[in-house]
Amino acid sequence: MGKVTVKFYQDVRDAAGVPSVEVETEGPTPLTLFLNNLAERFEKLKPMLANLQTERAAVIVLVNGRAPIPPSSAVLVGGEEISILPMVEGG
Amino acid sequence: MQGAYMGKILRVNLTDKKVSESPLPEEYVRKYIGGRGIAARLLYDVMSPGTDPLSPDSKMVWGTGPLTGLPVQACSSGWVVTAKSPATGTYFRSRCVSNLGIMLKRSGYDFLIIEGKAESPTYVYIDNGEVEFGDASSLWGTTTDLAEYLLKNHLIRNPRVETAVIGPAGERLVKYAIIQCGTRQLGRGGMGAIMGSKNLKALAVYGDKPIPIADEELLKELVREQIAQLSAAHGAKRMQRYGTAAIHTLINQIGDYPYKNFWGTYFPEHEKLDGEGRVKRTIRNAGCPNCLINCWKITYVREGPYAGAWVDGPEYETFCTFGGLLDISNLDATIAANQLADLYGIDTISAGVAIAFAIEAFERGIITTKDTDGMVLKWRDEEVMMKLIKKIAFREGFGDLLAEGVKIASERIGKGSEEFAIHIKGLELPAYDPRPVKAHGLGMVTSNIGGSHALSYGTQEVFGLPTAVDRFAVEGKGKLTKFNQDRLTWGECCIWCTFPTRTEWHKPDLLTKIVAAATGIDFGGFDSALKIGERVWNVEKAFNVREGFDRRHDTLPARFLKEPIPEGPSKGQKFELEPMLDEYYQARGWDVATGLPTRNKLEELGLKDIADDLEKMGRLR
CATH class of the missing domain: 1.10.599.10 (Aldehyde Ferredoxin Oxidoreductase Protein, subunit A, domain 3)
Structure with missing residues (x-):
């Protein structure tokens, strides 16, 4: 068992309706499965979480500040902080 | 040339007020296309090695691209100035998005070379190919907004002209003086100081000549596809809402956000400067003509100690350099500081980095109140930021040293301060720490x-x-x-x-087709x-x-x-x-x-x- 903190930003936060959430995981959990479960819980996030790390991506997902490449390579063991931010450009 | 180019280079010498034209070399079009490419080559050709960038022999090449002024997305008001930078001693290109580039082209020119030095404060007015030299004595010493207003409405009496003006900082040769163009800037590298060194307070341009297009129907078709591609991009939609500052949170969350003079890369109070607060203060979205993204944000402070401050911005960089870099999290102060910098005519990136450098030097005891005109420099101090912006722009007291940029300032101060003078080749770094990216x-x-x-x-x-x-x-x-x-x-x-x-x-292959349709040249x-x-x-x-x-x-x-x-x-x-x-x-x-x-x-x-x-x-x- 481990606890993963998920933080939502900008319009992802609007969609989730909360700034952050803590999720209990039962043993090592692939990030993609974790995000699928998150999308089930927060219905409005579902379209946002599709197509990660493709040109159609709507959000950027960071695990402890880094984007796992590919997303399927990441396994959560508890204690991680996940940031979900809108895809942006600028600077 | 079939389309997109006007085919001419204008050369203006401020010393003898000589004006000449030359054809745009077709070889250069084929090899360098236009914009930054041809401007870089022209600068290489006309500028002798070792020239002092603030001397009369120094040249500025103002350049448009083949797409400047055309009905194409995400490009139409772009243009560049190239010169040798007084901040770095290197080649420099500063890019702007304002209608001045469109006017230059519609006046009949793809490129403009400015050289020499006027005897007294001068403005240059280009009206559909006619060049006029005007007395700018009454503008000298004014802020950029007043200079623009007086120039358009009282000296030239044509409010439709597009202008490029310098403020008090450019006149005083501050190494990172900007050129203000409407509400936008040629921000980096001290291009404003070069104008100041030439006694050139302002450039004004008006033109209404048509810009040719090689294949107008094909161009329209390709631009429709371009619009479809841009409309499908999620990031483009975020830029519509948040402008370039959309990335503020992301840069912080990946640990790349310069905090306290690049000591750290995570700003604990970043959310105070982030998107929604700015959206609340945005009273108008704007952007380049023909662009659906509209990333410019006119922000206005309605209440509090900075009530009345407004700016076209701040862009992401300024949110950091007048924000977390100084450990300041007051959005209104950032807006007000940005406005001051634009009015006085200094670059918000270099100014913020110079102030951060000074604060760290003070904090370490390398400099004291004896060096700073009695000011105690510390983080989170909005008043210090505001005072130093003015001192730098007017080269007052301690500001005179910071006006040279952190490279020279640290060399003069010594005592190990060079190690935290944040620049590369004399240009202060923007709002990214190189270490994690x-x-x-x-x-x-x-x-x-x-x-x-x-x-x-x-x-x-x-x-x-x-x-x-x-x-x-x-x-x-x-x-x-x-x-x-x-x-x-x-x-x-x-x-x-x-x-x-x-x-x-928007896909590179589509963009190459658009350029070919506009110019009639297959690059x-x-x-x-x-x-x-x-x-x-x-x-x-x-x-x-x-x-x-x-x-x-x-x-x-x-x-x-x-x-x-x-x-x-x-x-x-x-x-x-x-x-x-x-x-x-x-x-x-x-x-x-x-x-x-x-x-x-x-x-x-x-x-x-x-x-x-x-x-x-x-x-x-």
Whole structure:
């Protein structure tokens, strides 16, 4: 068992309706499965979480500040902080 | 030439008020396309090595691209100024988005070369090809907004002209003085100081000549596809809402946000400066003509101590340099500081970095109140920020030292302050720490203009676009940086907007077709585009090599090389300069030991004449 903190930003936060959430995981959990479960819980996030790390991506997902490449390579063991931010450009 | 070009270069000498025209060389169009490319080549041609950038012999090349002024998305108001920078001593290009470029083109010119020095404060007015020199004595000493107002409404009496003016900082040759163009800026590299050194307070341009298009129907069809591509990009929609500051949170969350003079890379109070607060203060969205993104944000402070402050911005960089870099989290103060900098005419990036440097030097006891006109410098102090902006712009007291930029300021102060003077080749770094984004950092290290993110952006590391890359990895970053530089260089030759181009929200192959439809010239596909970008990069590099730059100058302040990031998502990262530099020079086909170009590479790029120049100087390998 481990606890993963998920933080939502900008319009992802609007969609989730909360700034952050803590999720209990039962043993090592692939990030993609974790995000699928998150999308089930927060219905409005579902379209946002599709197509990660493709040109159609709507959000950027960071695990402890880094984007796992590919997303399927990441396994959560508890204690991680996940940031979900809108895809942006600028600077 | 069939379309998109006006076919002429205008040359204006302020010393003898001589004006001349010459045809735009077709060879240069084929080799460099336009915009930054031809401007760089013209500067190389007309500027002798070793020229003092603030002397009458110094030249400025103002340039438009083939797409400037055309009904195409994400490019139409782009233009550049190239010159030798007084801040860096290197080639410099500063890019602006304002209608002045469109007016220059509609006045009949693709490029404008300004040289010499006027005897007294002067403005130059170009009206549909007619050039007039005016007395700017009444404008001298004014802020940029007043100068523009008086010029348009009282001196020229044509409110439709587009202007480029300097403020008090440009007149005083502040090394990072800007040129204000409406509400936008030529922000970096001290282009405003060059105008000031020439007694040129302002340039005003009006034109209503049609810009030819080679295949108008095909262009319309291609632009429809471009609109479809941009409309589908999620990031473009976020820019509509938040502007360039959309990235503020992301940069912080990946641990790349300069905090307290680049000591750290995570700003604990970043959310106070983030998107929604700015959206509340945005009273108008704006943007380049024809662009659906509309990334400009007119923000206004309605209440509190800064009530009445407004600015077109702040852009992301300013949110940081007048924000977290100084440990300031008051959005209203950031807006007010941005407004002051624009009115006085100084670059918000360099000014913020200079102030942060001064605060750290004070905090360490390297300087004291004896050096700072009695001011106690500390983090989180909005009043200090406001006072120093004014002191820098007017070169008052301690501000006179900071007006030279952190490189020179630290050299004069000494006592180890050079280690935390945050610049590359004399240009203060923008709002990215190089340590946790290696290609992005290497792009700044090897940039032909010094510490700028604008000539190479590690989108693969920062946004994961167009293909995600591990930002901590070292291997492969030399090659990646070359690609990013060549891509953006080509984009700025055509004058494509950097944002959707570097993330490939509109596809490169489509963009090459648009350029061909507009110009009637087949420049080839994206591979050819990259080759043109590489050619232009080498011309700019050759300019710098002539000035004495080589591998020794492609480096970073000791902070990034020696100090691991102390906390946050990028904790422990340093910048692994040497192996990345080796790989970069190899990818460029340059001499690895010296960083100098080789004859083989220059001849491969069709630059034999430049190779000959460098060889005569003993600067070729």
